[in-house]
Amino acid sequence: MRITTRGRYGLKAMVELALAFGQGPISLKNIAANQEISEYYLEQLMGSLRKAGLVKSARGAQGGYELARAPSEISSGDVLRAVEGPISPVECIDENGCREPCEKIDLCSTRLLWLRMHEQLNKVLDSTTLEDLRAEAERLAPQS
Amino acid sequence: MRITTRGRYGLKAMVELALAFGQGPISLKNIAANQEISEYYLEQLMGSLRKAGLVKSARGAQGGYELARAPSEISSGDVLRAVEGPISPVECIDENGCREPCEKIDLCSTRLLWLRMHEQLNKVLDSTTLEDLRAEAERLAPQS
DNA sequence: CTTAAATCAGAGGAAATTAGTCGGAATTGG
DNA sequence: CCAATTCCGACTAATTTCCTCTGATTTAAG
Numbered sequence: 001m002r003i004t005t006r007g008r009y010g011l012k013a014m015v016e017l018a019l020a021f022g023q024g025p026i027s028l029k030n031i032a033a034n035q036e037i038s039e040y041y042l043e044q045l046m047g048s049l050r051k052a053g054l055v056k057s058a059r060g061a062q063g064g065y066e067l068a069r070a071p072s073e074i075s076s077g078d079v080l081r082a083v084e085g086p087i088s089p090v091e092c093i094d095e096n097g098c099r100e101p102c103e104k105i106d107l108c109s110t111r112l113l114w115l116r117m118h119e120q121l122n123k124v125l126d127s128t129t130l131e132d133l134r135a136e137a138e139r140l141a142p143q144s
Numbered sequence: 145m146r147i148t149t150r151g152r153y154g155l156k157a158m159v160e161l162a163l164a165f166g167q168g169p170i171s172l173k174n175i176a177a178n179q180e181i182s183e184y185y186l187e188q189l190m191g192s193l194r195k196a197g198l199v200k201s202a203r204g205a206q207g208g209y210e211l212a213r214a215p216s217e218i219s220s221g222d223v224l225r226a227v228e229g230p231i232s233p234v235e236c237i238d239e240n241g242c243r244e245p246c247e248k249i250d251l252c253s254t255r256l257l258w259l260r261m262h263e264q265l266n267k268v269l270d271s272t273t274l275e276d277l278r279a280e281a282e283r284l285a286p287q288s
Numbered sequence: 289c290t291t292a293a294a295t296c297a298g299a300g301g302a303a304a305t306t307a308g309t310c311g312g313a314a315t316t317g318g
Numbered sequence: 319c320c321a322a323t324t325c326c327g328a329c330t331a332a333t334t335t336c337c338t339c340t341g342a343t344t345t346a347a348g
Contacts, residue, residue, distance in 0.1 A: 001145065001146070001147055001151075001224075001228060001231045001232065001233070001265075002145070002232070002233060002234065002235070003145055003233045003234055003258075004334090004335065004336085005335075005336065005337095006335085006336085007145075008234065008254070011254050011257070012254055015253055015254060027293085027294065027295090028294080028295075029293090029294085038336085038337060038338080040337065040338055040339070041336070041337050041338080043295080043296085044337090046295085047295090047296070047297080050295095050296095057294095057295060057296090058294085058295080058344095058345085059293095059294060059295045059296080059343075059344045059345060060293070060294055060295075060343090060344045060345025060346060061291090061292065061293040061294060061344090061345055061346040061347070062293075062294080062345080062346055062347085063293075063294045063295060063344080063345070063346085064294075064295085065295090076257050080145075084145060087145045088145065088146070089145070089146060089147045090146065090147055090152065091146070108284075109159055109277050109278070109280040109281035109284060110152070110155050110156055110159060110277060112272070112276065112277060112280045113155070113220050113268070113269075113272050113277065114147075116268045116272060117265060117268050117269070120264040120265065120267070120268050121145075121261060121264065121265060123264070124257070124260045124261050124264050125257075125261070128256070128257050128260060132256065133253050133254060133256060133257065134253070136253040136256045137251075137253035140251050140252075140253060141251050148305090148306065148307085149306075149307065149308095150306080150307085171322085171323065171324090172323080172324075173322090173323085182307085182308060182309080184308065184309055184310070185307065185308050185309080187324080187325080187326095188308090190324085191324090191325070191326080194324095194325095201323095201324060201325085202315095202316085202323085202324080203314075203315045203316060203322095203323060203324045203325075204314090204315045204316025204317060204321095204322070204323055204324075205315090205316055205317045205318070205320090205321065205322040205323060206316080206317060206318090206322075206323080207315080207316070207317085207322075207323050207324060208323075208324085209324090
């Protein structure tokens with residue numbers, strides 16, 4: 001029941017971009033160095049984030065990435081889902097309800113628990129925005 | 145961010161035992177057949193549940209497993225933690241707070257999110273008991 | 289125009305985790 | 319005794335995760 005490095009690295013990178021929002025693009029190299037993440041690996045993650053429409057990229061010299069919209073308009077759920085796929089405790093419950101229903105779905109009493117977990121989890125993910133995390137970062141390391 | 149088969153199978157087995165609570169031990173073979181789980185694999189899981197003090201076992205002929213206490217006194221968190229280990233979105237946050245703090249813990253702004261997830265997740269796990277799931281099972285398949 | 293700095297795309301591979309199997313020892317009711 | 323059952327630990331196969339690499343494309347700056 002763990003978020004993988006994709007989610008952890010992806011979110012850290014996005015907080016980094018949130019801190020620099022409005023100041024033009026930041027290169028992969030910079031983000032990777034700041035967060036001590038493999039540059040090649042982060043490249044993959046940024047690809048997912050771009051395809052999900054969460055970041056804009058600028059190619060070529062002086063290029064890089066920047067948030068596609070304000071930090072307050074991007075939830076941590078948006079980010080995690082983009083890099084990790086649906087955040088759900090079991091396969092048969094995802095954002096769309098039930099993608100591949102188990103055969104005995106009507107007889108699956110444990111489903112009750114999975115639904116509760118899914119609901120609470122996504123409530124947190126959708127209500128915590130990059131702005132919240134950016135503010136937290138500034139609180140922890142003032143005017144850096 | 146998924147519960148593995150250990151958690152899914154383990155919980156299903158425990159609901160099975162909850163349905164038969166007070167009627168003497170049930171054999172691994174029976175549980176495995178009912179839930180369509182590998183007998184050998186389930187054997188491992190029952191071992192974890194026994195070591196966690198959630199089930200009592202009886203060896204020899206006519207032996208088997210039964211809940212160590214009433215279904216209302218066993219939470220789904222007890223079960224999942226016994227078979228899956230700590231239920232936490234990231235390694236640095238578990239039941240004991242912070243086992244292996246990341247170096248930059250004071251600068252880890254994403255920790256805010258992980259804490260919120262951890263809190264809500266465990267709130268659900270601790271408040272949903274085997275009695276809740278047993279009742280759900282009866283509701284779905286009356287007097288079977 | 290050339291060049292260096294970047295992103296983009298996708299293949300591939302090592303390591304870790306998960307899922308499942310198995311053989312044999314120990315225990316116990318009939 | 320015997321058959322049914324749990325107990326224990328090792329082992330293997332499959333899957334997933336994590337990361338690396340190569341080459342192509344784009345673009346700002348000199």
